[in-house]
Amino acid sequence: MKNNDWLFILGALLVIIGVLSKIIDYSFAPYITGVGAIIVFAFRMFFSVKSNDFKIKRLTRIQFISSCLLIIGSYLMYSNNPPNSWALALFLAAALDIIVMWRMPAETQK
Numbered sequence: 001m002k003n004n005d006w007l008f009i010l011g012a013l014l015v016i017i018g019v020l021s022k023i024i025d026y027s028f029a030p031y032i033t034g035v036g037a038i039i040v041f042a043f044r045m046f047f048s049v050k051s052n053d054f055k056i057k058r059l060t061r062i063q064f065i066s067s068c069l070l071i072i073g074s075y076l077m078y079s080n081n082p083p084n085s086w087a088l089a090l091f092l093a094a095a096l097d098i099i100v101m102w103r104m105p106a107e108t109q110k
Helices: 005-023 029-046 054-079 085-103
Strands: none
Touching (some): 005 054, 005 085, 054 085
16 A cells, blocks of 8 residues: 555545534534545545556546545535435445446556
8 A cells, every 4th residue: 555545545534424424414524524525636636547548547537527526515515405415426426436446457556
């Protein structure tokens, strides 16, 4: 594991803690989720895989969209308008991450 992977793990844990906090109706949940989403977004912007392969570039763009959906989900969690729409944004972000995880070549994940 690389040193910068801890940053991504911290961001992902903050997103999970924020979502669980929102489920139990904790008032600071959108802020926790927002900080985690921004950390994940920054990690993916600065430490993304650099390659000339079209497939890897496409998967990296999908990860960027997923990170944007995390930020949108945290905003929808804050505004709560329409109610519980944040869950859809976070579900789409998770689904895109799972798709990228399955499709990303193994040599780029080292």
